[in-house]
Amino acid sequence: MRGIRAAPTALSLCLCLGLTTPGAAPVASASAGHAPPRPRIASFFGAAPRNCPIASPRLIHHHRGVIWVGSVAFRANSGWYVTNHRLSLTFGARTKYGYPQKIFWQLPVRARKAVTLRGWNLKTGQRIWFGRPRPTPNPQSMVRPPVIAWPGGIVRPKIIKISGEGRQNAVRAPSLTFVPSAGCYMLQATRQGGGWTVPFAAGN
Numbered sequence: 001m002r003g004i005r006a007a008p009t010a011l012s013l014c015l016c017l018g019l020t021t022p023g024a025a026p027v028a029s030a031s032a033g034h035a036p037p038r039p040r041i042a043s044f045f046g047a048a049p050r051n052c053p054i055a056s057p058r059l060i061h062h063h064r065g066v067i068w069v070g071s072v073a074f075r076a077n078s079g080w081y082v083t084n085h086r087l088s089l090t091f092g093a094r095t096k097y098g099y100p101q102k103i104f105w106q107l108p109v110r111a112r113k114a115v116t117l118r119g120w121n122l123k124t125g126q127r128i129w130f131g132r133p134r135p136t137p138n139p140q141s142m143v144r145p146p147v148i149a150w151p152g153g154i155v156r157p158k159i160i161k162i163s164g165e166g167r168q169n170a171v172r173a174p175s176l177t178f179v180p181s182a183g184c185y186m187l188q189a190t191r192q193g194g195g196w197t198v199p200f201a202a203g204n
Helices: none
Strands: 010-016 060-063 066-070 075-079 079-083 086-089 099-108 115-121 129-133 147-148 153-161 172-178 183-191 194-202
Touching: 066 194, 099 115, 099 183, 115 172, 147 172, 153 172
Parallel strands: 086 194
Antiparallel strands: 010 153, 060 066, 066 075, 075 099, 079 086, 099 172, 115 153, 115 183, 129 147, 129 172, 183 194
16 A cells, blocks of 8 residues: 655554444454454346435535545545446455455545444345455565455544645545455445435446
């Protein structure tokens, strides 16, 4: 992952993943000794549905050919695309946690409150999982690194000192986002004083 260049004293993001369920607060941290049951993953990942709910235009932002989802206070950048006013996202090859896609979560530099991430399939209720690659002592370019994930996540601002020059208006934290199958999903981001919820279609 690329390092973040910032002013000598800046705000960075720590993607601290917790165990959550839709509508519930985190109950354990990423370092907990017990993990929840792994999701049931479809053996075949089909086409994205065409009848998913339409996302609010207020939560979809176009900037220099890139689509951002969310609000100014917290938003997500990935391979989003819009078809017939419906937000969609493609995903990669099957893993034990589901079909993955990288999402960059962005907070303003002056943000101080953590953001909780949740997501679920609108038909089955199965949850979206959030994770990251595991560190490996000898990474190989042709081998996909192992990953670890949980059914929920927390993007937590953290004050650190970084040497270097330059200024920026926002900082980003990447994560892997896993869905168990193609379908209609809801992605929810909540923080103290606000948040947003946006539907999207997942598929090839």
